[in-house]
Amino acid sequence: MEELLVPAILLSCLIGIAFITGRIADRLHETALSRDEAALPRQDISTDEDFPGEINMIYSQMVSGCVVIGEDRFRNLLSRLRVFVGGTLVAHDAAIERAQREAMLRMRVQAKSATHIVGVRFVSASLGRGMIEMAAYGTALFTDKKPAGGAPSTLPKRAIEVKRKSLLLELFSASTSFALLCWLVYTASGFMTEWATHQISVEDEIAIWSEVTEGETDWPKRSDAERYPVERYLRDLILSIPKEALGEAAAYDFDVFVIPNDIPNAAALPGGRILVHTGMLDLVETENELLAVLGHEIGHYNGRDHLEGLGRSVVGVALSAMLFQTDAVLTVWIAGWPKILADLHYSRSQELDADIWGLDIAMAKYGHAGGVSGVFEKLGYGAPEEGVLDYLTTHPHPMERVRILDAMIAKRDLPVKDGIPLEQAFADYLANIE
Amino acid sequence: MSTVNKTVSGVEVVTISNIPGRDITENLGIVFGSSVQSRSFLFDIFATFRNMFGGEIRAYTKLLDTAQKEAVDRMARQAEAIGADAVVDVHFSTSQIAYKAAEIFAYGTAIKLK
Structure with missing residues (x-):
């Protein structure tokens, strides 16, 4: 910002x-x-x-x-x-x-x-x-005559003052309509990209993305030996989910990257690459909670949400280029905005949909819903107070997500059991692969 | 548009140097009116496509028409303010002040009639 x-x-x-x-x-x-x-x-x-x-x-x-x-x-x-x-x-x-x-x-x-x-x-x-x-x-x-003196041949003041809006009033009306129009286009581009992203098959997406990132990515396809044990564990955890629970996302060849960052976060990149911050690994206590996070990211792949952000930023950049094509300073400034808007994570409904996917995936793997809402509860402790602002931002407050997930679990009457402690699960995994 | 316009202000506007059948009693000097109009970028996109394949670009025709009428109207209001009965010998000219905006100005000689 x-x-x-x-x-x-x-x-x-x-x-x-x-x-x-x-x-x-x-x-x-x-x-x-x-x-x-x-x-x-x-x-x-x-x-x-x-x-x-x-x-x-x-x-x-x-x-x-x-x-x-x-x-x-x-x-x-x-x-x-x-x-x-x-x-x-x-x-x-x-x-x-x-x-x-x-x-x-x-x-x-x-x-x-x-x-x-x-x-x-x-x-x-x-x-x-x-x-x-x-x-x-x-x-x-x-x-042979001189021009008549006396009466000046100027227009009287009332003839000059044609009805004219004041400049500040014009600024107000023009910028209001401008903001309204931008909002309309932004919303429309959201619907359009949502439609378009669902037309692209997973295979095409992977193919396009590998074209785009070729040469500049330091993430080539890795063998198990190249992965850190944690990354291997996370990826195998995803692979251990029953395929039918993954929906469309089953077509992705998932890979997990652990990023050294204390902020508890995870992200879905195009092409099936999931980023997990070390802060997130420190936060979760059971394998079930970890799977809920991974399941949430897989849910984003199912909604093709990661492509939508890209689509919006493309529309935004195209618009700003059209509008301010001749002005360097303004163009740079305006062109920065679509990126910021696209970076505002996903919309509230996309996040909540992804949460439901996380719940379904945890159910398919463990047969109970323990730990699914727990991770958001922990995220909620560090988050600012719930308030009016939540309804203005696109990201739902963790506590709201906990409420919705718990309500969903209660409504479907899903069993809740204790999860497998993460350290024990990881130790078992290491013992298994050696 | 016809050459003789009865504008909202009631001043007669013609492109010839007199009002047929009436005598000019006094020349009040030059009156002037201008208008800059634009259509929203949605029309601009549409027009770009039209321009590619040919045919009349109605959105811009309307734009030019509005600009012309408004310029004449402002000129006539100015003439009315200085007590003229008609504006004769009206001419138009165009310019480009802003990208994708139409600027038209109209000017003529304000006169009093017998």
């Missing part, structure tokens, strides 16, 4: 500063424009190409004026959010209008003594994205 926090703060600072400097620049330009427009004489300006008949011409001359106004980072953010969700971009409205007035002003400055400027046209260039370019050109007519 930290790697996303620092850029987020820097970006917010940049955008915050840009908001202030941008509004100051807007105000200064507005004031300067009104002042300069008021200083000009009244001229007859028209887009008409016809020559006004009633004047005595001396000479005519082409005049032009142009201006380029930069957008600030704040308005840039506004327009990006708005382009993503669709609708009217109000961020640049005021600036476009000022650009037009400035271009016309600069054109008129070239012909202060002309009474008419006819055939006026405006064009816009595309120097760079976000920049507002405007060029005005026309034909100034110099006649």
Whole structure:
């Protein structure tokens, strides 16, 4: 999370500063424009190409004026959010209008003594994205009269102030719709990948994964001699589960890796590789509890949950690339998020489903449900207090899982017996293989 | 879109240099209106596919239409605010401010009629 926090703060600072400097620049330009427009004489300006008949011409001359106004980072953010969700971009409205007035002003400055400027046209260039370019050109007519003094030929204030949403209101509405849209896409991508992952057979998954990881993995297929005794024991424990209890996951060629890490945890990687932290081995006391943990991971393989996380992150990265393709800092920041979201483990229902698989697998192996909920109870002691936050995070609280598992055991009327102590089970295993 | 528009504000907008059958009494100068519109990224994805195989991209046609109407509307409101009866000799121009957004601006000469 930290790697996303620092850029987020820097970006917010940049955008915050840009908001202030941008509004100051807007105000200064507005004031300067009104002042300069008021200083000009009244001229007859028209887009008409016809020559006004009633004047005595001396000479005519082409005049032009142009201006380029930069957008600030704040308005840039506004327009990006708005382009993503669709609708009217109000961020640049005021600036476009000022650009037009400035271009016309600069054109008129070239012909202060002309009474008419006819055939006026405006064009816009595309120097760079976000920049507002405007060029005005026309034909100034110099006649035997001087331009009428007095009334300044500027637009009255009420004509300039077209109905305009305030920029902060626009920020609120655009970012709300943006968040909503992202949530929708994220949810939809979850359903889509869930469907897609169930279309991939276990064999294909193993084949694809070995292609992907080839060359960079330090986990080649190992023989028993290459495994630590604990890893051999864990793998043989999985192999000793009756095949019919494994469901679809029976097709995997499971391998278990023990990772030196004090945090009690286990993970299912694509291709049937299960990681178990040493902290988890320290926590469990009986073989039954250990099997419940392994059974839970096997349950994830049955739900193909490990692929779903991958699918979501692919969708997320594709989306962020589409949205922020031209901006290095923002892209890196945004692209970090899908990974974080995918790393939020699995959804609550996926975890609870996997727990049920763990229970069924323990039943198939031992014929009783002893120790299945015990391991989560132990995990629960180290976990923070149960609370409202649990319903916001995707991971169910261990105590909630204990409750659900115990309720399931009671409902099915499953026998509960004492488990085999882990040390004894491991010693028996070592004696057997020697 | 027709060349003669009766806009919401009641100001007549034409692309020719006079209102046929009426006399111009005063030139009030240039009025201007702009609009930047975009469609959501879902339409953008759809449009990318359409662009691959051909055919009208209706989502973008509608986008351009909305932008054009809004630009004219803003121009007409400005004309109304300075007391004009009509806007003659209207021209359009386009630009690209943001990626995948349509910017159109309209300008013309605001006039008073007899």
